[in-house]
Amino acid sequence: MRDTPAANITQQALSYFQSPQPYFWHWVENGEVIEWTNGTTICYREELVQLLSYLAPDGLPSLSTLLLVLAACNDGWGEADDPMRAVYNLLYNSRLSGTRQQPAELKALVDQATSFLQVVAALPPELRKGLGKRQLLFELFAQQYRPLPGRWAQAVVDEWASGRLDTQLLASGPTLTSQRLEVDLSLLSRAYTRFPTTEILDSKLFTGLNQAPEPLELLPLPAAPEAADVLSELAADPKTAGLARLTQRLVASIRIPLHAQGTSDQPFGGVSDVSNQGSFDRLLLSELAQDDLTLTARLVNNEALYLRREEPPHQEQRQRALLLDTTLRMWGIPRVFALAAALVCAMPRRQLFTVSAYALGGHQVQPLDLTTKTGVTQSLAHLDPALHCGGALQEFVRTLPPVPLTEALLFTTAEQVQQPAFALLLSELKPALRFLITVDRTGELQLHEFTKAGRILLNTTHHDLDELLFAPSNLPLRPSSNEQPAFLAQHPAPLFFPTFAYNPGPHNTMHLPDMGVVAVTSLQRILYWPHRTEGARELLSFVEAGKTTFGFNGHMVCLLVSDQAKRLLRYYQLLPEGEMPLTIDLSTEIKDVQSTLEVHFIWPNFLVRVDANIRLIDCRTGVVVKRTYFDHTKKPDVSSERFNNQQIKLHVNNGYNVLLRVNRISIDNEGILTVGGHSLRLINEDRLKFTNKTKDSVGHEAAQAESDSYFLPFNKHVAFRRFVWPNGSEAVVDGRGLLHLRSTDDSVPEITLVLVLGQATAAWAADGKRAGSSYFIGTTPANFTPSDFLPANTFYQQYIQQFIKQLL
Missing domain, CATH: 3.40.50 (Rossmann fold)
Structure with a gap:
């Protein structure tokens, strides 16, 4: 940088960012957009600034090469006119000069580049958008020739980003040469030899390996x-x-x-006191000096004195x-x-x-x-x-x-x-x-x-x-076991969730009349209640602890989680229909923050103030834009202005309680499933409900609770406790207010029940059938057909009674 004059940097910036003539791309809208010659958008200036700054430390490939990859990352690549046709036409243009290869060789180079761009276009969206796009570019250009060295790259990008060159960039550029075309396409041709199929590129981006390990002969497993x-x-x-x-x-x-925790690691202490209760081996020696009659009388009247030893220290479990x-x-x-x-x-x-x-x-x-x-x-x-x-x-x-x-x-x-x-x-x-x-x-x-x-x-x-x-192996593979309840593998969840562990407040809730209520519970889950007549949908099973700021973009819920002390800034796009959320880690944007971090939502952007700088996060794209100013006359669009605590409580709970502390699950003497002090009964042949056990109800066949709990993947706040009957059938109490039943009889599907009291409950079976309260099932779910609904009495006889029958 120091040995590069400013004039040279300006010349390099013009040479790098100006489009040759004729070529497949050009600048439009005063240098804010790059388009194909047919008018299709390739990328916007703001995104290009971020990507070039990310790649700059190691040097930059030619801009045309980068634009071809970015175009292939866009949705709809090749659906209309083939964008690469413009590149093909250049091969036969008489204005090409400096030819070093024959047209046939150039055409082969274009064919390989085109094939590789098709490989990129076939990647899953998460690997060619957002942060996935950054990783893709890093992998493609790593250890490859870069025309713009790293020692000058950032200065060249900054010169262009300043806007001082916009007028010159819009002017006609230098004449395209065959040599320039070879440089632009050769990197893509080499990438095609490394990643000839989408599967290989997908594996490289996802695991860092070009191929998955082959199955091998297994050694006997150790006792673990x-x-x-x-x-x-x-x-x-x-x-x-x-x-x-x-x-x-x-x-x-x-x-x-292993190392001992103490000097001798002995749990025994000394004598702490004397007492009138204890075992005979701890009698004071003075008591043994008494004659037999006196000693007997003192023992009967609890007057004899015993030594009391110190309690052993509590040994805390190590981590x-x-x-x-x-x-x-x-x-x-x-x-x-x-x-x-x-x-x-x-x-x-x-x-x-x-x-x-x-x-x-x-x-x-x-x-x-x-x-x-x-x-x-x-x-x-x-x-x-x-x-x-x-x-x-x-x-x-x-x-x-x-x-x-x-x-x-x-x-x-x-x-x-x-x-x-x-x-x-x-x-x-x-x-x-x-x-x-x-x-x-x-x-x-x-x-x-x-x-x-x-x-x-x-x-x-x-x-x-x-x-x-x-190394390959021809040994047969053992079938895998499925220890998790079948309910956890369903996306979206086939039942709506009950509400608990949630105290509404402006800090954790967004309430929009036309959308419903979205909130972060104390168990670090994100729940969504679109209507007062339905239970909660789980948009995210775990979100990091920190300050939560909600936003929205049409039907999409946006969330920004920030924590200045932990240098945490994470952006979520949550779709209420149940699709997988989009997550973007933006923590690097605040890694050097010194003063107070401020976060607001002003549609359609999150505004993040980092010291004297402003970051705008667009909820429509997830793109971060850096600014040094912002119009503070705009009014923050925050949910607290419409917050009504009582209204929200009525919206998220229709008057039920949730059965959380379960210490006993059994089948009583009437053949009824009992959970804690409540029995699951069929009410009037049309409702399933947990009611208080009757006085005459006696536990007949009880499940034994395991001493250890396990947790929902990635969320240590949601515990699962397992109960096992003597024949091996299981009941799993789900910390989200559910009960999962698994029979040893393979003909009985797994069953999931909602543990609510005071209202009718609902049930789901692993074969897709469900019954019970529409509050937990919904009226028109998108993920199953009306034929999956069963009357409560039919579901109880075909599923719940069959589960109970094999236990008796």
Whole structure:
């Protein structure tokens, strides 16, 4: 930068951003929009500024190359006139000069580029829009030739973004040459050789691998109840069988030492007092000096004195936190290697540890679920283009419980640990870290322990990753087991949810007369009540804790979650119809904030004030626009201005209570299902309702409650408690106000009931049938047909009574 004169930067900016003539694209609307020559929009200036600034540190490809990829990312690529026809026509234009290749060779180059753009256009929307588009561009241009070097790129982008060159950019550019066309298309041609199909590119973007590991021969599973089922499910899937094999091999390699909590670790104390009650072995010696008659009298009259020992100290359960680095150096094989090591460490002795796992990005800490196959698969999708995870590691350490109760393990690459900046950070944070596990692409795994003296290498092992991950196997796969209730696999949920754990307020609620009520509950769930006559729809099962600011865009609910202390800024687009939400992490926009962070919604934008700067987040596109000013005469459009607490309470609850604390589930002597102190009965042949147990009701066949609870994936506020009958049938109490029943008889589908009192309830069966109150079923659901409705008495006889019958 310092050795580049301003005039040179201006000339480079003109050369980079001016369209050659003739070519497939040009500037319109005073330099705010780039279009195809046929008038189709390619991109807008604001989006292009963000993408170029993101790529600038490593240099920039030619603008024409970037525009072709952006055009392929847009919906409707190739539906009308083929956009690449304009490029084909250039091959036979007499004004092309500087030809280095024959027209046939140029046409082959265009054919390969076109084929690759079709590969990009076929990607799922989440991989070619929003943050997915950034990752796509990073992957395509990584380690490729870039005409504009990184040392000048940002200055060139800033010069263009200033607007000083707009007039010159609209003028006719230099004459297009064959050499320029070759540069623009050669990178796309090389990308086609790397990613010839959409499946390969999809796999690379989603997991960092060009191909999924092949299924392999399985070794006998170690005794590890917490993860044995997960490994079986991973082994049964060809895409994850290699991961299961590698995990099994690492069980013998990773041995984390245990340390006593105290000097002697003995739970016995001294004598704290004397008492007139106790066992004979604790009688005072003076009592034994009495004659037999006196001693007997003192014992009968409770006058004898006993020693009372101190109560043993309460041993708090320790925690094990697994921290997986997901930044740039971990992409590909190292991430799979580290995940396998984390699965091994997620199998502690239950009485010693509770285990939690987290993905560390550049500045963001995200929880992981390593207890289910779905959670493990989703863990592979966490990618962050930051150089190291130091910021996220510091953020995690700030939120740690007291160090003696937490055992933190960091998983990263050996190369990362050797970087001076990251090594210095580790030395500063070592009091909070207990162990370090490093992996590399050669198959070497090292286990280190942090002590007061420094970092000590405990052991090193080597593994053949090619053999473990990619070697083919002809062994039959074992079927996977499904431990989660069938209800959790339905999207959208087949029943509406009851309302509880919700205290309406302007800080957590948006109420619009034409849309309904949307709120964040104390369990960190986002619920939506479109009508007073229907229960809640769950738009999001978990949202981060922080300040919530609601917005809207037509039928779409928008939400911005911010927390200045945690450097958290996350944007959500939620569709009430039940489609998957769009999530954009914008935390990097506030990573350097010093003063108070302000967030408002002024349709159609969220306004975020960061120190002296303004960020506008467009609810229609999710695009962030940077501004240095804003018209403050506009009135913030916030839901609190229309907030009416009483009206909202009437809207979200029609007078029922929710049965939450369930300690006993049984079948009584009348053959009725009882939950706690309430029985599920058929009222007047047309309603299902939980009523108070009668005095004559006696529990006949009870389910035994398990001592441990588990949680809704990604939401530790929603607990599930499992009850098991002697024949193996199960009842699972869902912390969202539901009860799931699973029979050992395969002919009886799983059943889900809504645990409400004071009103009729509703039920759903895993074959799609449902019955009961329309408040929890709806009147015209979009996800099932009227034939799925059953009268309450028919559903009770065909499903609930059949479930009860196999228990008696």
